[in-house]
Amino acid sequence: MQKKYSLCLKIKVMCLTDKNPEFYVRLNQIELANEKNQFNGYPTFGANTLEVIFLNKSELDTKIDKDGKIIEDLSVIIDTLTVDEIDISNNCKQYGIYTTQNNTVENTYGFLHKNGVFCYNFITPIFYHLRNKNLIHNIEIQHT
């Protein structure tokens, strides 16, 4: 019998006094139910795609004071992601690709401050995914 994998994504939101962010979450193209900003799904064996889609931000939704400091902002933040109870939040924030509505890719470590799609590709079993992510030679540590 094939094993069933589980996913739990927790989102934090930053709201304005008169406006909440509108967003939804999809796993492999299927929208997940929002239960108080917690999303539960069932990844399949092999490749999976998790997407967070932020919809309703306008330019007026970032409020700044006279010194240019942001005092209020509408945004969506990836808080934690676990797959099979293994916390992969950092991996998700590091490797997720955030494409804004202007078609630019921003590296904001899971902080969605513009309309756009945050897309994270991963494979299950998750330990196998993490192993492969750590496998390839990086330039930070030269071993050979």
Next chain:
Amino acid sequence: MIDVLIVTAPFTYTLGPSMAPALLKSCVSQQQISAQAWDLSAEFNFENQSNKYYSEITAWMQQPELKVSVEAFDWYSKLIDSYATKIIEIFPTCLAISCLTQNSQRFTEDLCYTVRLKSVDKIKIIIGGNGIDIIQFEYGKKWHDLMLDSGLADCVLLGEGDYALAKIIKNNLSGLIIEPQLSNEMLEQLPIPDYSDYNFDLYPKNKRSYWRTDKTQAAGLTFSITASRGCVRDCSFCDVGKIWGRYRFRSGSTVAKEIIELYRRHSVTFFSFTDSLMNGGLKPFYEMNQILASDLPRVINYEGQFIVRSKKDMPERYFKSMYDAGCANVSIGLESGSESVRNHMGKGSTDQDIDYTTGMLIKYGIEQNWNIIAGYPTETDQDWQKTIDLIKYWHPRSNGLLKIDPIGTFLMLQNTPMVNTQMYKDLGINTVNIEGYTEFSWVSKSNTKNTFDVRVNRFIELCELAKSLQMTSEDTDNLNQKIWLVKTQLEWYKNHNAKKIFSMSQN
């Protein structure tokens, strides 16, 4: 459609046909289960060792903390895909993967993943072998549990699989199956391995021995023989006791009969014992030698691991019978030239015993290899010097029959009597966990000069000495790769420490 395809998983050092799939095939066939044996590990080695990425990938399999290049991983992934495709084409009901050591884990993960991806869950995957019962510190669980929990394997067989595999297949068992040890009687009844699925052309004919350097012998294959499981000692650094439990053995006549039968079936004349030590049971060992000497006098040759015994335990006639039966080489776990270090290890061999055994083996023309470990926790500079002096003493007296096997720096292996015991506390061992690896980067409070740097230097000194005296038992390339690996580990360890200090200073 066959019931089970039995494969070996790289990385293993293979010179001849691997015994596990052939023996398991023979065992399940007795239960009317159809089986195919595939020595995949050997195929991986022999068909790819000239590839430019082979060394990089096999180094990673043995030391997963090493990173690999994108190009090497791409080459390796395609290879895995081709193996998985072949398995899907055979489409067995069960795929049984034999993991000889933890060096088989990375390949097994990849093979299971790819087979699963291609076959959904239509092929039942069973994993077993000595390399699966190892803790993965990152996940706080054993590797076999990780494989089971993640769905990469359906069934894990812990323990000896000779009879259990048939039970799993017949009863369609899943999950963790723990098998008790086989008794002497059950070992005695094991069938002769069935190598009929093997393509013998795959194996080199000029590289017959795991330990011998003599490549000039007549062409032929090396077959494995198991006369015993377990060890009569319980050395502090060794996990054989955990893997095999108590020492068990087959009778000398049964083992001799198997050697003679394999010689007749396949014309094979060189045998390598898989035993932790051939002379654990002196009576059956002597009996086997007597039968071989009588039925096939000096026709076959064999090699195996061996322990140093006293003159009283092993009088000269034992060595003569070894010679008469065709013993060509023994690999001795000498580990250190210092008696006090060996005593701490629990080896139980005195300097006098070593002199006696070494002399006897030379007298009867039997090549011997000494396994040496650099940097046992209690080892001082003086102890290390005794090891070097012992090698230098015997070198001119050995007629070229003494070789040195530099094993590596001392590793704090899981499941050994030393780790997490009173001995560990007494030595005040402090391990550094680097990305889940704790084995090599340790220091003992009772012998603080024995640092990882010192151990690496001792190891390199040993390798260089063996090379300069022409006492190396392995190819210079292999030895150079070993040196490269420990140097790489040291660099990695220093990088880690530098990062740690930087991080502490930032905080």
